[in-house]
Amino acid sequence: MVRGETRQEPPDEPGHHGDARGAGDQEVYRTYSHREILQILSGLLMAIFTSMISTSVIGVALPTIVGELGAQDQLSWVAGATLLTMTASTPLWGKMSDLFGRKNMFQLSLGLFVASSLLAGFATDMGLLIFARAVQGLGTGGMAALTQIILGDVVAPRERGRYSGYIGAVFGFSTVAGPLIGGAIVDAPWLGWRWCFFIGVPLALAAMAVVQLVLRPGREAGDARVDWWGAFTLTGGASALMLVLSFGGSAFPWHSAWAYGLGSLAVVLFGFSIIAERRARDPILPPRLFRDRTFVLAGCASLLVGVAMFGVMIYLPQYLQIVKGMSPTVSGLMTLPLVISLLVSAIVAGRVVTRTGRWKAFPLTGLVLIVTGTGLMSLLGSDSSLPVIGADIAVLGVGLGMSMQMLLLAAQNASQRRDMAVATSGITFFRSLGGALGVAALGAILTNEVNDEMTRLLTGTQAAAGTGGARVRDIGLGTPEAINQLPPALHDIVVESFTQAMQTVFLACVPIAVLGFLAVLFLRELPLRTAPASPAAEETA
Incomplete structure (x- = not known):
C-alpha cells in the first residue's frame, strides 16, 4: 500500500471488528491513503529524531557533565538510568497502546519527555539528574516502541523495508547531528551542557503538534485490563539486574550480600513474570510469542546487538576526549564515520529488501561486520591515527545499519x-x-580497569610518591579538559589507564556479537508478506 490507494478488508471476516485487543486502532490505520501515510510518517520521524538527537547530544556531553558534577566514575549510571526505564517500560507501552489507543499513549510519551528534559536541564546534583534521566527513559521508551507499532499498523511488511530505510536515515542523521550539536553546545561558553537537555523540548512539542493534527484516534478496547503483575515483575527484574551490573565491583564487591541479593531478586522476579504472563488475560509479553522461533532468535540477536551499539556510542566519546585529548566538538566530528556508514547501509538494505523480499543476508553480514568492527576498536591506543579510528568505527556502523531494522522486520x-x-x-x-x-x-569493566591500572602505575612510578595506591576517586578526575591540564606525569598515567580500559571494553563486545551472529544464523527466512494476513487466514495457519 504505497500508491495512494485505500486498503479495505472485508468487514464480515471473523474477528475483524472486535475479537482482538487494539483492533480499533488498526482498523482506522488501514484506511489511510498514501498521502496520509506520508503525513503520519512525518510525525513519527520527527519523534524519532527528537528522541535520538537527545541521546546523541548527551552522549558527547556526558564526560563534561559528570566531571563538572564531580562523578566521572558514575557516567555509566547517568547513561544507564535512561536505558533502564526505557527498557523496562517498552513492553508496557505496547500493551497500553492496544488498550487505550496509539495516539493517546504516543502523546503521553512525548509529554513525559518534555517534562523530564526540563528537569534534567535544571539539575544541580547527580541524584536529581539521574532521576530526570530515568523519567526521560520512560518517554523515550514509548516513543521508540510506538513509532514502530504505528508504522506496522500502516504499512505491509513487504513495503515496510522502504519505510524502515527512512527511519534508519533519520536515525543516522540525528546521530550525525547530535554529536556535532552537543560538542558545540558544551564548548560554547554562553550555552553550557544544560542546553543539551533543553534542545529537545521544542522538537518534542513540534512532534506533538504534528501527531495531534494528523493521526486519528482508533477505538479503545471496551474491556481493557492492564497486566500490572507482569509490568511489576518485568520492570522489577530488569531494574535489579541493572543495579547489580552498575554497582557491582564499585559500590559493593561482586562477592557480597548486595550482589547476591540483587541477583537473586532479579531471577525471582523474572521467574514470577513467567507465571504472571501465563495467567494474565492481556499479558504484556504473551507466552505464545516465545513459541515462535523467529521472535525468540530475533529478540536474542537484538539484545546482543544492543550491547555493542549502546556500549560503543556511550564510551567512544570518553576514548576520544580523555585518551585522544579531543574537545567535545572534535569528538563529535569523529563519530561521523560511524553514523554516516550506519545511515547509508540502513537505507540501502531497506530498499534492497523492498525490491527483492529477501532479508536474512543483511543481519548475517551485519553481525560479521560488528564482530570485525569491535575487534578492530579493541586495538585502538593513544597513538592511533585519525584515519584508522574512522575506518574502524565505520565498519561497525555498516554492521549496525544492516542489522537493527532487519531483525525487527523479521519479527x-x-x-x-x-x-x-x-x-x-x-x-x-x-x-x-x-x-x-x-x-x-x-x-563496571571500565571503572574497575581504570582503578586497577592507575593503582598499578601510580604505585610503581616516582609520580606516585606519597600517593601510592591512589584510585580514581582519590585523584579527583573531573572533566576531560581538567584531565588534560593535569601534571604531565600524572596525565600520562591517566591516559594509559583509560587506554587499557577502553581496549578491554571494546574487546568484551566481540564474543557478544559472535553470539548474535549465531542467533541470526538459525533464523528462518520467511517470505515477506505483501499485505497483512487476515484474521481468518491466521487462524487457519
Missing part, C-alpha cells in the same frame, strides 16, 4: 496481526535491555 513479518504491537515492543525491549545491561556491565 513483525512472522507475527500475527493481533500480536503486531507486542511483538514490536518485545523486540525493542530486548534491544533496549541489551543496551542497558551493556552500558552497566561495560561501565
Whole structure:
C-alpha cells in the first residue's frame, strides 16, 4: 500500500471488528491513503529524531557533565538510568497502546519527555539528574516502541523495508547531528551542557503538534485490563539486574550480600513474570510469542546487538576526549564515520529488501561486520591515527545499519496481526535491555580497569610518591579538559589507564556479537508478506 490507494478488508471476516485487543486502532490505520501515510510518517520521524538527537547530544556531553558534577566514575549510571526505564517500560507501552489507543499513549510519551528534559536541564546534583534521566527513559521508551507499532499498523511488511530505510536515515542523521550539536553546545561558553537537555523540548512539542493534527484516534478496547503483575515483575527484574551490573565491583564487591541479593531478586522476579504472563488475560509479553522461533532468535540477536551499539556510542566519546585529548566538538566530528556508514547501509538494505523480499543476508553480514568492527576498536591506543579510528568505527556502523531494522522486520513479518504491537515492543525491549545491561556491565569493566591500572602505575612510578595506591576517586578526575591540564606525569598515567580500559571494553563486545551472529544464523527466512494476513487466514495457519 504505497500508491495512494485505500486498503479495505472485508468487514464480515471473523474477528475483524472486535475479537482482538487494539483492533480499533488498526482498523482506522488501514484506511489511510498514501498521502496520509506520508503525513503520519512525518510525525513519527520527527519523534524519532527528537528522541535520538537527545541521546546523541548527551552522549558527547556526558564526560563534561559528570566531571563538572564531580562523578566521572558514575557516567555509566547517568547513561544507564535512561536505558533502564526505557527498557523496562517498552513492553508496557505496547500493551497500553492496544488498550487505550496509539495516539493517546504516543502523546503521553512525548509529554513525559518534555517534562523530564526540563528537569534534567535544571539539575544541580547527580541524584536529581539521574532521576530526570530515568523519567526521560520512560518517554523515550514509548516513543521508540510506538513509532514502530504505528508504522506496522500502516504499512505491509513487504513495503515496510522502504519505510524502515527512512527511519534508519533519520536515525543516522540525528546521530550525525547530535554529536556535532552537543560538542558545540558544551564548548560554547554562553550555552553550557544544560542546553543539551533543553534542545529537545521544542522538537518534542513540534512532534506533538504534528501527531495531534494528523493521526486519528482508533477505538479503545471496551474491556481493557492492564497486566500490572507482569509490568511489576518485568520492570522489577530488569531494574535489579541493572543495579547489580552498575554497582557491582564499585559500590559493593561482586562477592557480597548486595550482589547476591540483587541477583537473586532479579531471577525471582523474572521467574514470577513467567507465571504472571501465563495467567494474565492481556499479558504484556504473551507466552505464545516465545513459541515462535523467529521472535525468540530475533529478540536474542537484538539484545546482543544492543550491547555493542549502546556500549560503543556511550564510551567512544570518553576514548576520544580523555585518551585522544579531543574537545567535545572534535569528538563529535569523529563519530561521523560511524553514523554516516550506519545511515547509508540502513537505507540501502531497506530498499534492497523492498525490491527483492529477501532479508536474512543483511543481519548475517551485519553481525560479521560488528564482530570485525569491535575487534578492530579493541586495538585502538593513544597513538592511533585519525584515519584508522574512522575506518574502524565505520565498519561497525555498516554492521549496525544492516542489522537493527532487519531483525525487527523479521519479527513483525512472522507475527500475527493481533500480536503486531507486542511483538514490536518485545523486540525493542530486548534491544533496549541489551543496551542497558551493556552500558552497566561495560561501565563496571571500565571503572574497575581504570582503578586497577592507575593503582598499578601510580604505585610503581616516582609520580606516585606519597600517593601510592591512589584510585580514581582519590585523584579527583573531573572533566576531560581538567584531565588534560593535569601534571604531565600524572596525565600520562591517566591516559594509559583509560587506554587499557577502553581496549578491554571494546574487546568484551566481540564474543557478544559472535553470539548474535549465531542467533541470526538459525533464523528462518520467511517470505515477506505483501499485505497483512487476515484474521481468518491466521487462524487457519
